[in-house]
Amino acid sequence: MAAMTETTIDNTLLAHLQTWQGQSETLSDTLTAMPVAALAATLDRDDPAPAAGTDLPPLWHWLYFLPHARQSEIGPDGHPKRGGFLPPVPLPRRMWAGGRLRWEATNPLRVGQEVQRTSTIQSIQHKSGRSGELLFVLVEHQLRNAQGLALTEEHDIVYRSAAQPGEAAPAPQKPPLDGQAVWSRSITPDDVLLFRYSALTFNGHRIHYDRKYVTEVEGYPGLIVHGPLISTLLLDLLRRSLPGAQVATFDFRAVRPTFDLHPFSVHGKPSADGKAVELWAQDHEGWLTMQGTATLA
Numbered sequence: 001m002a003a004m005t006e007t008t009i010d011n012t013l014l015a016h017l018q019t020w021q022g023q024s025e026t027l028s029d030t031l032t033a034m035p036v037a038a039l040a041a042t043l044d045r046d047d048p049a050p051a052a053g054t055d056l057p058p059l060w061h062w063l064y065f066l067p068h069a070r071q072s073e074i075g076p077d078g079h080p081k082r083g084g085f086l087p088p089v090p091l092p093r094r095m096w097a098g099g100r101l102r103w104e105a106t107n108p109l110r111v112g113q114e115v116q117r118t119s120t121i122q123s124i125q126h127k128s129g130r131s132g133e134l135l136f137v138l139v140e141h142q143l144r145n146a147q148g149l150a151l152t153e154e155h156d157i158v159y160r161s162a163a164q165p166g167e168a169a170p171a172p173q174k175p176p177l178d179g180q181a182v183w184s185r186s187i188t189p190d191d192v193l194l195f196r197y198s199a200l201t202f203n204g205h206r207i208h209y210d211r212k213y214v215t216e217v218e219g220y221p222g223l224i225v226h227g228p229l230i231s232t233l234l235l236d237l238l239r240r241s242l243p244g245a246q247v248a249t250f251d252f253r254a255v256r257p258t259f260d261l262h263p264f265s266v267h268g269k270p271s272a273d274g275k276a277v278e279l280w281a282q283d284h285e286g287w288l289t290m291q292g293t294a295t296l297a
Helices: 011-020 033-044 191-199 211-216 227-241
Strands: 024-029 095-105 116-128 132-145 146-161 183-187 247-254 264-270 274-280 289-295
Touching: 011 116, 095 183, 095 227, 132 289, 183 289, 211 289, 227 247, 227 264, 227 289
Parallel strands: none
Antiparallel strands: 024 116, 095 146, 095 247, 116 132, 132 146, 183 264, 247 289, 264 274, 274 289
16 A cells, blocks of 8 residues: 655645635434443443433533544545545644543533534644644534524644654653542553454544554554543543532543553543543653643533
8 A cells, every 4th residue: 555645734735724714514413322332332331221312421422423434545644535625734753732622511412413514624724844844724613402502612634744763753742730630540551442343434544453554554652542532531530539510611632652562541631620530641651742721611
């Protein structure tokens, strides 16, 4: 399989890509029970069977509004081919870099609801660094049910140049609250966990299941654990530790890739006033891979 041909993003191409700014699309979906039950099983939770009216746990809306590209429309990396709603960025590596979410406390998302998601491309920015070119796409999603706005999400997508031979990884960093965790949980990211999450989110991106592709084409040492899965595990740790807590906002960013080669861990520390929780993930060497802050309603 050949890798995507990479093109330098000059001012002309950047101007073309930035014509996607302001583009919107609206999708509709029904929050059915089956994906909720399936993700609960995948996260090793012993939850009651979901039914109409069951509150949707925070971040589990990612089980819905899934892309349904025809097989002929899939690109070499397993994603839908570039173009359409998102701009056709000619950089081969793309990652979910982080996001910011705000839930409406008086209008929760619940199983059985009909929901509309309006997505708008807010900005497209280009940068060059030691590791090559980077293009950042900021997408805002607004989810509405019959009662109105339920959730606003800002989603950061980053496109990167191909890995270069001998390219040094960014310097790792320790978590700011290293050694101060009040809650911790170890996760084994085996092939089955990654497959199940890919299947639940209809995510064909080969970096999560195709070892030959991810190591030989994209240059990573192993399968990459989904960023959304790690962030879901962070809030799942909060739910396990504070049953009944209602998350009002969650901001998170991916710091370093997590691979399936070793277990990793998720950690949390509530603030002294109990109104916020610092959450982070570490790899097997203790390096920070994701960090986030949740505020409670």
